Amino acid sequence: MHCVVEGQVQGVFFRAETQQQAEKLGLTGFAHNRDDGSVDILACGEEKMVARLCEWLKDGPVAAQVDMVSCQENELLVPKTFSTG
Template sequence: MEHPADFARLHARIEGRVQGVGFRAYTLRQARQLGLTGWVRNRWDGSVEVVAEGPKGALEDLARRLKVGPSAAYVTHVEVQWAPYQGEFSAFTVRSTG
């Protein structure tokens, strides 16, 4: 089993046609499939924001999947920032728009 030292935190902002196309549900499914914790939400500026924690390899996989998105989405830009693992979350959830 991986140790928390192998874990990290990803903070991503996804731009394009990413609201009203199932992007949050897609991200929720992908993150849970990868065993990650954190959240996804729509932002008032039309982007989608994701904070996820877990094994670095799984987070890198999620970042690749965010660049694709669900079939109805058109992703134009993904900004990813990395931070140390904090162990803040117990599950992956959808949050209210912020």
């Protein structure tokens, strides 16, 4: 699943906490800051666990202010680990 999260999501540990959540759920992928202030996320793994991460993204960490989460299916890239960049 490829998601873009908009709002106050940079400088609030959004990527690091997304990585923690993803690893707890056994997912691989990445969370990267985008130039426009949003965060780009790729989550790969068991569909049920990906869905749980997508639900978590709607709120994110306590310090974040999530305005919008848009997600699309992704079947092209399946990384071996979860990383932030």
